[in-house]
Each structure stands twice: as structure tokens, then as C-alpha cells.
Amino acid sequence: MDVEKENVELPQTALLAELMSVLSEYLSQEQLDQVHQAYQVASEAHAGQYRLSGEDYICHPVSVALILSHMKMDVDCIMAAIMHDLLEDTDTTYEELASLFNDDVAGLVDAVSKLTKINFKTREEAQAENMRKMFLAMAKDLRVIIIKLADRLHNMRTIKVMKPASRRRIAKETLDIYAPIAHRLGMHEFRLELEDLSFEAMFPRRRAIINKSIKKARGNRKEVVDKVEKLLVEKFLDTDFPGVIYGREKNLYSVYRKMKRQNIPFNEVFDVYAFRVIVETIEQCYQALGLLHNLFKPVPGRFKDYIALPKTNGYQSLHTVLVGPFGVPIELQIRTLEMDRLAESGIAAHWLYKTTDVAHDAKVRAHEWLRNLLETQKGSDDSFEFIDTLKVDLFPTEIFVFSPKGKIVKLPKGSTAVDFAFAVHTDIGMACAGVKINRIMEPLHTVLRNGQTIEIMTSDFAVCNPNWLNFVVTNKARHAIRNHLKEFKERDAIRLGGQLLNAEFKSVGLNFDDVDPEQLQKFLSEQQIGSLDALLMDLGFGNRMPLLVAQHLIAAAGDEDSFIDIAKGKQATATLNIHGADGMLINLGTCCRPIPGDKIIGFFNPGRGVVVHRVHCKNTREYKRKHKNWLSVQWANIVEGEFSSDIGLELKNERGVLAEIASILSSYDCNIENIKIASRSADASSDVFTITVRDRKHLARVMRRLHALASVIKIARIRN
Template sequence: MHMDARSLMAAILHDVIEDTRTAKDLLADDFGKDVAELVDGVSKITRIEFQSQEEAQAENFRKMLLAMASDIRVILIKLADRLHNMRTIGYLSRARQRAIARETLDIYAPIANRLGVRQWATELEDLSMATLYPLRYRILSEAIRKRRANRKAIVEKVRTAIVKQLEQEGVQAEVTGREKNVYSIYRKMETKKLSFEQVYDIYGFRVIVDKADTCYRVLGMLHSLYKPIPGRFKDYIAIPKANGYQSLHTVVFGPFGVSIELQIRTREMHRVAEAGVASHWLYKTGDGGDTMRERALQWLKDLLEIQQKAGNPHEFLEHLKIDLFPDEVYVFTPNGEIKKLPRGATVIDFAYDVHTDIGNRCVGAKVNHELVPLRTTLKNGDHVEIITSAVGHPNPSWLDYVVTSKARAHIRSYLKNQQVGGAMSLGSRLLEKALSDLGGSLSAITDAQKTALLKTLKLKTWNDLLGEIGLGNRLAAVVARQLVPVKTEEEEGGFLKLFRRRRSAGEKRPTLAIRGTEGVVVTYARCCRPIPGDPILGFLSAGRGIVVHTTDCPNVAKYRKHPEQWIDVRWEQQIEGVFPVAMRVEVRNQRGVLAQVASAIAEQEANIDAVSFDDRDGQYTSMEFTVEVKDRAHLARIMRGIRQNEAVVRINRKKG
């Protein structure tokens, strides 16, 4: 990576302090203070052992951040050390192999990716996958090798066509083919529920030119050569990634129905893309400041600030993983500066991103020059202006809808620093109101009821519970429901009730409500789309009320760690109305097949809400329908009717 001499010395000496009696002072005398600090920084990361693996990851990463905040070379040496460990991992016990590989995949590979050292990140991912899932890795690698042989002619044809097109336009460029690494293909198959045959953009091409404006010219040339796929273009030149990465990305329809990913960048952008933060030492910039390195350092310092605010290692690790895997939106400050936030971020997240004091004193906001609620979710291109007040302060309810770890950490820090009496007083008022909505009161709650509830919630005193409610860690409506005795089965807090009423114009489903829990919103999870007859589970989600999932929904797994937030729910026996459900139907390409499938759905008296297509290849097409059904039995009749069509290869309900 062409690092500086001190980095190379520190890398060679990286285990000296940890594995021998050599002191830091002796290293400083022989090799200089800079090298000694680097070696000591790397040693700190792995010096302490912890009981739980999760705690060890979080605490080690804290140490790493403390070292990185002053010199980023420490993490580059540590990443190189971890890469070497992964290359020689076969000599360890199987249990140790799995533990190291899991930590690498969760912590080190994403850091390498975030710092722009993509070359190391892909190798760390593949080595970790080969250790954790050896059979899957071997089968997938073999499938890629076979496809490489089958598609060699297509790849060469595309490369030749691109080179010829650029030469005709008089553009000097370097065109190279590339192949996705095994783990990224596996992730795509797993997240999008695809078979290997359905993953098309395994191969891509990189076009490297001299200047940034040439990148946009080349983009136009390639789009005239091959038809672009809508929605698959990203401009990282105008808006670079946090680690400084810049490039144009586009996906086009290639020959024989194969989709191909194209990356267009300058040589300087390519250097940053390959070496990331390390490129700062590869070529020193003449203007005295490397903006890409500054971005990476700022990200590390933000994480350091978060870990200092976090209450415990588990909380910090939760923040960390949110920041390592962002799905970003870009918004503008009043003076035109671009701010990058995770998708789903609200006005409050933006305020804390600008400055902690702005967040703490925020009382209102304007988005695109219009007043909006503080819970408003921001979209790409929004212009955001924060309204502050000297008497403004964070509200516990903000925790229900902020998504950035920085905002959450600062809000919690402020609330924790409030007087305990104030939090208890607020919690008492909130619980009293929730109890009155159920026809009860705090004075009517017996000591036995309080003791039983505290034991269930694993809290020591009643004041602790009131404080939890006041700080926003628990919803008063749920605590009240646990205290009020159940009068009848129909009013029991664990049963979903459906209002029996005719649908009003334009309404697609009956309204769900939980009897006796006024103020708690009930919503259906869009991931699994529960319908009457499905086994269901209610989960209390801050900001969304009670979210109803099917018990086999893939997203329910994470909720099982919090049984105190479950709510047992069931469908009423007589239900009116219809419910949307998603189906995937794979068919052979032949004339009129869509009409035949739609007719089979209509015969069962069901409406089609939406339909989309995905051409797998020339022979097969995957169609996705959103259909309105009454219950599981109605859905089963629809699927049986569709299966009778000879052109239908496979049909299944989509969940997760």
C-alpha cells in the first residue's frame, strides 16, 4: 500500500509490546516516539480479555477508536494484522476460527470498507465466509467458476464494444473487467432471496479516464451503446461517500439479456477507491489538506464521542453497527452545505448532526421553507432549517423516532443528567394518565401488584419504574395495561379486536384496535403482511405502537430477545374486509400468460393491488402480485387456481 516508513516499522514491530517484555520507552529510544505510539496503539486493542464475546468486541473497538482518533495508521496496521490472521486461521481450533471470523465479518471488514480499503475488505469478507460457511463458500465459488467459463465470450464482447465506442469518440480510457467477490454475491442472494441464476450483475467493467468531466461524457456514450436500467444510476462524484470514494455507477442491459454494472472514474478517484485512507500516504497532496482523510477522521471522532456517551458495551455496539451499515440520504443546510444522514432520519437527527446544542435547544423546523413536525422524515434534496429556543430541551418522546446513534446518545445523555426527581414526577404523571384511560388510578394499585410487576420487569423499586417511564425507556400505556386487572376475555390486553364495520369508500382493510389500550397505535408489519388465519405476534415498538407480525416472519427473530415487549394477539372469529398479501409467480414466457394468471385471481373474487415483472432470462419471467384476500383459506384457493395453469412453474407467498 506504499505506506510511510514509520508505518512499516510499526507494522513489523506490532506484537513486540504485547508478546515480549519490551517496554514502550525502549521502542521509542530505538525507533522513535511515533513508531512507539503506533505499536502501543495496536497493542491496546487486544490487551484485555472479556467474558462475553459481544462485550469484547465493543470494548476492543473502544480502545481502537481511542488510538485511531489521534493516528489513523493504527487501524490500518490492525486491519493488516487481522488480514494475516484470517489467511492463517486454519491452524486454530474450530471454535476459535468461528469466533475470529464472526468478529472479522461484523467489525473489521465493515471498517476496512468504510475507510475505503476495499481491496482488504473483500478479502476479509471472503476469508470469513469460507471459515463460517465452508460448504456454501465452496459451492458458490465453483458455480462462479463455471459461469465465468460460460460467459467469457459475452464479457469479452462487451469489453471490445466499450473500447471501440470510446475510441470512435476520441476518448483515451482504460477499460477493465471485474468480478464481484463471493461474499457480496452471497449477501445479495440472501437479502433479496435470489437463486444464483437470478444474480446477473456478477461481472462488471471499470472505465478509468483522465478528468472528472470526461466521466460524464463517457456515461452518455455508454448509455447510447447499452440501454440503462432505470433507478440503478448513482453519482458519487457530485456527492462522495463518507470515506472519500468517488465514481459514477450505472447498470445497463448488455447483450443476451445480461445486466452489467459499469463504474466510471478518474485515475485519482481510482487510487482513493483502491487504497482509501492509505492513499493519503501514497501521494501527499500539495494543498496541505486531504479532504478524504479528513472525512474518515471525522467519522472516527464521531464514533468516539458516541462511545463516551453510551451507557454500556451492548448499547455502544448497537450504535456502532447502525453507523457501519448506513443507507444514506443527503439534505441541505440553509447555507447550502450538504449533510449526509441515514435513510429514515428525522429533523431531530439533522439538528444533532449540525451541533449538539442545536439539537438540545430545537423547538421547531422548516423543511423546504414550510413548518413541519419534529418527527418528519427527511428525503434526498430537502432544505432543512432548525428553529431553536433558549428554553428548549430534549423530550423523552424524541427517542421514539430518532434513528442516528449520535442523536440517540446525546438525548439519552441529557435525560440521564436530568434530576432524578423530575424524571420520576414525569413518569408518575404519564402512568396516571394511562391508568385513567383504562378506568383505573395509581392510588388503586396495591403493593402486591407493584411488587409482582417489578419482579417481572426486573426492577428494584417503584421509583425506578417511574424513572424508566419518565426517561422514555418504557411506554406508560403498556405498564398500565400490565397493572389493570383483566375484566373479561374480550378486554384482555393480549387480544386483538377487529371493529366490525363496513369499509368506507377507498378503505382497503378494517381498522385494528386493542381494547383498553387507548393511545397505542396498532399497525401491520409490511415485511410479512399478516392476514386472518396466520399465527401472529404483537411487538411493542417505540414510535410505532404495537406492530403485528406473523410468527414465522424472519424479522421476528430479533424481538425474541425482548419478551417483556411481546403482546399475545389473536384474530377475532368473524372478520370483515380484505387484506393485502404478496405472491411471487414464476412462469414460462408465452403469449397471454399474465392475462391467464390475472383471470385465475379474478375467478376467486380477489382484486389485484399491484403487479411487477422481473425477466430472469429469455425462457422464464418472475411476476409479483399484491392481492386483496379475506383470509388464509381465500389465499389458498387463489394459489390453487393459479397452479392449474400449465405455464406456471412455481408460486409462493412472499414474507420478510
């Protein structure tokens, strides 16, 4: 199909002459007379109407018909295109069209026309109902959407005369609905031009920059393109293989979309060289693939067979990526001539090449898609619901789910319940505590599917979980979680830094709150620290030693005795109280798993804060020998929460032993976090249980109860 761009400056007579010239190639004289009659009716009805460009309005419908004539559409479709705005913009009625021409022509014009007789509350509501009506008509006659796409294509070609806001709105609608429909119906050339025109209307500067970059890079690519093409042609000539080879170039919008989607610079997108190979039969497609894989090394995982498994719009081709000369990647499409026709024309192939099987298949697939789409809408009068369903079908790389109130939320494929929560509102994501999917409770990491209804449960006590970063896929969710965790971590660091500094001051009988503000400010200036919070944050993260800061501040205050005490090592009496795994900067060592009641010691780990170990942990000896940044810590009088502890059990191999142990642990309010089988023999096994307890006394009670079991040979708490 060759969709030629008409010259919009031509008067309507010249446009009509061009149209009749193209139509004369495949229509009879009787049919040409009918087209001329349709022109006379439309011209008289639109008399006195003008477009924003100043030209007579009739130029627009004739231009639409001209686009369709290059697709060799039938006479009824051409006449309907010429008169497609009569019912909407003039006093002409459906009955008049039916009597002058026939019911098919009148039906096509009515289906393409907008619903002007109904008053809608909003523009969006009108758009949704118009789209619904058009698709209902499409199900009866596919020519409706072909006329509508040609109408939109001509409007986009002449959109520059409109105001910027209108241009952006129409371009967005084109990208959201019409270009994807053209793609879904396999009308490749329509889709490409609609996308590029919409891109230019929405982002003219971005398009201009990319266009300039492509023209600049084209010269540098010529050598590579010529060499690859020469090698491909020589290979085919050497084997007497029939085929046509030519290079192809990505359209501007495709380049922009790939840069944005993959977050890569222009040179990485334009570094791919694309070629198409056209052969005669399906067998030759696979033979050509073998020849090409012998010539250049294929890239693993980049081969796709759309001949054996066609796309939903009927598209068939072999796709492969090869490593060409200079190490550049070469994208190759291998297809037959009929497959190429379908790839370019889609359902229009039914009118362009009526005798071929591929044209019939394209029409059958389009009707099947429409039938399935409208089947889901039976019994529903909600136009917005129809549009939502349509978008779900047009965007297979995206999913559309619903809130409990029916609001549709668009998400990338693979999104989870947490992504949905953040998509609704950042505050909902932050307070997310659980999710119901289709009224059933599911884990937050559940991957969502099209059409599901998602209900997020929130809680005032819910905490944003760092583990969510392992499964969320949307940028909004990732950004919000990272920002929150950063702020949360910084707040923890400030609080911990204050505790550490206060502990050093109290160890020599002083109070940090009594430090002279002027002396503090002077110290911050000397150290080039922006604020007190920044100092405390550094202390909390372990980037500065509280002992050294205390020394500086006490010396500056002139308290000689206290300075001497702290310099002599009295810092050992500066003790930090541990209330649990406080926030994110007090971490309990997983090597020895300290619990309340254990003697403990703390170490500064830059960037992580304080790591707490049991005094007798093997790692503490290594820390004491290599590091000086350890501090005295102790459990606070009141400690809340549960703590993990490892216990080793030597068990007899008897039926039901693990179930009995699990029952006892549950009765003592212990949770089993992990079970590891260290060794196993015919008679016994050595297992390590990681359980949660409140303190040493709680652990002792649990171990005494387990030891009383006849199946337990030995039990001990694991130190490291």
C-alpha cells in the same frame, strides 16, 4: 494498491528478505537499517514462541509489515507492525521501545496492543474496551487502524489451523467490525479479502458451492463479456476518447449476501455483467456517460452520481446500468484514475500517493468521521455504548435503537415500533398495545431512527392486528403475525363450524353432541377428513355446507323422521345467533352495514366464513338468485360492541355546521369514522357520515337529535 498474499511456509529469513526488497524501493538505507533493528528486537523477544501452525511467531509480524510495505507505509509504521505484539506477548515495555526507537513507534505499538493488564468479566467486555481504545488511538494517528487491519488480514489468511468454533467467532467479528471499518475508510481491497476469508471460515460449504457455480457459469458468460467489451472499445476508438475499459467480477461474499438479502437464486445475481471505465478528468467521466447511454439504453432509476455527491468515505464514481446485447443488464462504473486509487486504497492513498489531492481528502474525511464518532462518546466510560455507536455508524442500512434498560436492538432501516416489539420477544409483539419513543407516545406504525429509546406498552387484552402486515419490515414480525392470524382464524372457523352444525341439528330437535362417535369417525373416514376440528374448520370457512353434513350424520344414525324433515328444507329454521363481528369469520357487510335490531341474513363466502347483510340489502337478492349457500341468522339477545352505520345529511352551507354535528355525535357516544361529500352547491351540500352506534335504538336517537338542527335540511339512513 496491490495487497499480495505471502507464502506462509517461507521461513522468517525469507520473509524478511522479501520485506526488505519491497521497502528498498521507497525507503532510504538509514530507514532500512532501522527496520532491521526493529526485526532484531522483535525476533529476540518472540524467541521460543510459536504459532498454532508450528512456525516461529516472528513470521506473523513480519508478514503484517510485508502487507503494509506494498502500501508504501512510512518507516515508523513498518517498525510498529514488526513489533506490534511485543507489549502484549513479551516482557518488553513501552519505555524500552521509546528509548530504542521513538515515541511515535512506541505509541503505535501501544495503541495496537490489547489491554492485557486489566481483568474483564467477559470476552465481550474485553473486546469492547479494546475496540474503544483502538479508536481513541486512531483519532490521533490513522496508522493504528491500518496496522490493525493488516494484522487481522494476515490472521484471517492463516485461520484454518484454528478450531472451528474459534474460526467462526473470529470471522464473525471480522465481518461485524473490521470489514465495515475497511469499507468506511475506503480500503476496498482489504474489505473484499476480509469478507471472503470470513465467509470461507464461517460457511465453507456455501462458499465452495458458489465458487463452483461461478466457475461453471463463467464459460457461458465469456461470449457476452467479449461482445460487450468489444462494442465499448469500438465506441471509444471511433470518437478518439481516452479511457481504459475492463470487466470486473463480484466477490463470492457479495454474491452470497445479495442472494440472501434479496432472496434470489444464484443465476439472477450472476446475470449482471460489470465493467469499469477509467478516464483522465471529471469532465471526461460525464462525456463517457453520454457515449455509453448512446450505445446502450440506460435502465431508468439506476443512475447514481457519486462524483457530485461523494459517499461518506470519499468514494467518487458515476454508476449506471444499461441494457446490453441479449437483453442482459450491464453495470458500469466511470471514474478518473485518482478516484479509482481512492476507491481501492481509501486512507492508504495518503501514503501511496502523497502528492495528490485525493489522498489528502481521504485522510481529512477519515479524521472527520473519527472526530464525529468520538465526540458523541465524550464523558462516557461505557465501552459497550461506544461499540453500539460504532456499529450505528458502520451500518447505514441498519438502525440501532435502545430498550428502556439500555439494551441495543439492531433492525433494518425502515423498521417500526411493531418490528422492535417482535425483535425483543414474540410475546411482546403479540401483546403490543402502544409505544413510547423517547418517552413520548407515538403510533405503532412510526418508523424508528437511530439512537431512539423504545418502550413497548403491552396489554393482556391486546390483539395482534392484521393491518400491521402493511408496515412491518422484519421477517420475524411478518412470520409471527401471519402465523398468529392463521391460528386465530382457524380457531374462529372451528368455533363457527360447531355453531352452524349445532344449529342444523337443533332445527330438527336433535343435538350434535349426541352423535355416535363411531358413526362420526366413519363419516370422517369416508370423506377423507383428518379430524372433527378439520371438519368444523371446513364448515366455518364455508368450504362445506352444514346442511349436507347434518343430512349425512342423521341418516347414518338411522333417524328417518329427522332426515326427512331436514331434507324437506327445515334448514330454514336452523338459525345462527350473531353476537357481533365475531372474530375473523363473521363479517358484517359494508354495503348495507347491518346493526343490532335490523333483520339480517347470512351467506357463506368460501374462505371468509359468514357475511351478514340486512334482509333488504340489494346484494341479498342477487345472492339468493345465484347461490344456495345462505342461512338464517339473527342477533343474539346480548350483543356487545359498536357497529358502523352510514347516514346521509343534506346540510345548509353555514359556518360551524360540521363542528356542531361532531359535538352532538360525541355527546351521544358516537365516533365519526368517515365523512364523504357527495355533492355541493352554493346553498347546501349532501354529505355521508359513517358513524359507530350500539343498535337501531341508539341510531334513531342520534338521528332525531340531528334532525332537530336548523342547519339540517334532510337526514336518512343509507341502505346501500
